[in-house]
Amino acid sequence: MLIKNIAVSLPSKLVTNEEVIEMIRSHSVGFDGEIDRSLRTIKTLLDRSGLVTRRWCGSHESPIDHVAMATRKALSESYLRPEHIELLIFVGIGRGFLEPGNSHMMASALGFVNAECFDVVDACMSWTRAMSLADSLFKSGQYRNALIVNAEFNMLAGGPLYPANFALKNHAQIEYTLPSFTIGEAATATLVVPNEPDNFEFVFRGKPAAADFCTIPIHGYEGYCHPTERVGRNGDMRFTSYGHELHKNSEEITEIFGKLSVPKSEIDVVFTHASSKAAWHGYGVKAGVEDKMFHIYPETGNLVSASIPAALAMARDSGRLKRGDRAACWVGSAGMSFNVSSFRF
Template identity: 80%
Template sequence: MLIKNVAASLPSRTVTNEEVVDMIRFHSTGFEGDINRAMRTVKTLLDRSGLVNRRWCHSHESPIDHVAMATRKALSETYLRPEHIELFIFVGIGRGFLEPGNSHMMASTLGFKNAECFDVVDACMSWTRAMSITDSLFKSGQYRNAMIVNAEFNMLNGGPLYPANFVLKNQAQLEYTLPSFTIGEAATATLIVANEPDNFSFAFQGKPEASDLCTIPIPGYEGFCHPTERIGANGDMRFTSFGHELHKKSDEITEVLSKLPIPKNEIDIVFTHASSKAAWHGYGVRAGIDDKIYHIYPETGNLVSASIPAAISLAKDSGRLNRGDRVLCWVGSAGMSFNASSFRF
């Protein structure tokens, strides 16, 4: 499998940590306790994570427009056109439909009229999981090309984050709500072709006992699991994430690297899930690859399943990533699941 091109489309609105704190203060009119202390805590923790800005949509921007821009850019440097694409996969959390798959609706809207379609929903691991699935499908000979897209626009009114998660009731709520304030938005499109079948290596590791640490439950979820007090702490259809505990319970992030048969000295650049620059720098130090990590989190925030493809796109456009470079992708995700994968770009 070979990545033919990757493109990202970021919204035009830049939002600072200070603006986010002001929004939380504005919405938290019923806060019980010292609101000034709570806001200082939020600002300090956001700054310590390495976050400076995140990108959100203005009112005139829509997710489908950004997906259209990303797919057009991904195809623009190739002979392929939408009607040539054989497989169209939509990945991630941001979505407009539970049925049919978002892939069908977007393929129809954007002119991918001959593509077979399906969705992959695996939290922040969704893009990586889809890449692994596509690699296997290519090896089976079923398809010659594929387009993998996401539309992580979760700050839209009525979405899983805003404004509900910006209404703080007390200081204790920060334990499972703070990650909400790190989220950015983006659409990405990854064009892959069935060349070089041995190019990609994938290593996965799971930790399902920690599945309740990061959730967006839908109404009636109780019948599909053994409920715990952590699931849905912010309510149904709302993002709940015990961010500190997630990072604390992530020893598998470094363990999964040992499953990948790629010597560290061959790696040219590392792309991580953009959940925290400080945390991933720490993991990188432990693994001895901190100097190779390409961080986008400070200027984009957490782009959820778009983190890796957006980083690849930005690194390519800036000249930091070049054809032939050995790439390592490194992800820790809700679930929990962990991945290290590598390929030649």
């Protein structure tokens, strides 16, 4: 499989850590405790993670606009047009529908009239899972091209984060709410073709025992699991994430990097899930690849499933990633699941 083209569309509203702190202050009416102390803690942790700004949609923007821009960019350097796309996969958390799949609605809206469609929902691993599936489908000879798109716009009013998670009740809530304040927004589109069938290597590992560290439960979730005290701490359809526990239980991240068959010396650039620059730099030091890492987290925040494709697109646009370079993608996700993959761009 070969990435024919990749594109990202970022919204226009730039939001700093200081602005997020003020949003939390204004929404945390009736806070039980010393609000200034809690806000100082949040600001310190955001700064230490390496986060400076994130992008959110302004009032004039919508997710479908950014998906349209990203898909148009992805197709612009090829002869392919929307009606030529044979497979469209929508990935990630940001979505407008539980039924039908968002892929069908996107295909209808954007003119992908001949595409077969399905969704992949696997938290921040969604794009990587879809890439692995597309690679396997190409090897079976079913498709001549595929487009993988996402629309991670989770800060929209009434969504899983805002404003509910910005209305803190007490200091203890920071433990399972802090990652909410790192989220940015983006849409990406990745055009892939079945050229070079042995180009991609994927290594996955799962850790389902840690499934309750990061959740967005829907109403009635209790009948689909064995509930724990962690699930749903912020309520149904609200993001609950124990960020410290996630990173503390991620020893598989560095272990899995050693499973790649390609030597580290041959890797030109490493792209990571954008959950924390500080944490991923630490993983990079342990794996011996810290000097090869390309971080977007300081300027975009956590883009959820768009983190890796956005980083690829931004690195390509900046000249950091060039055709023929050997790239590695490195992800740790809720679930928990871990991946490292490698390919020639």
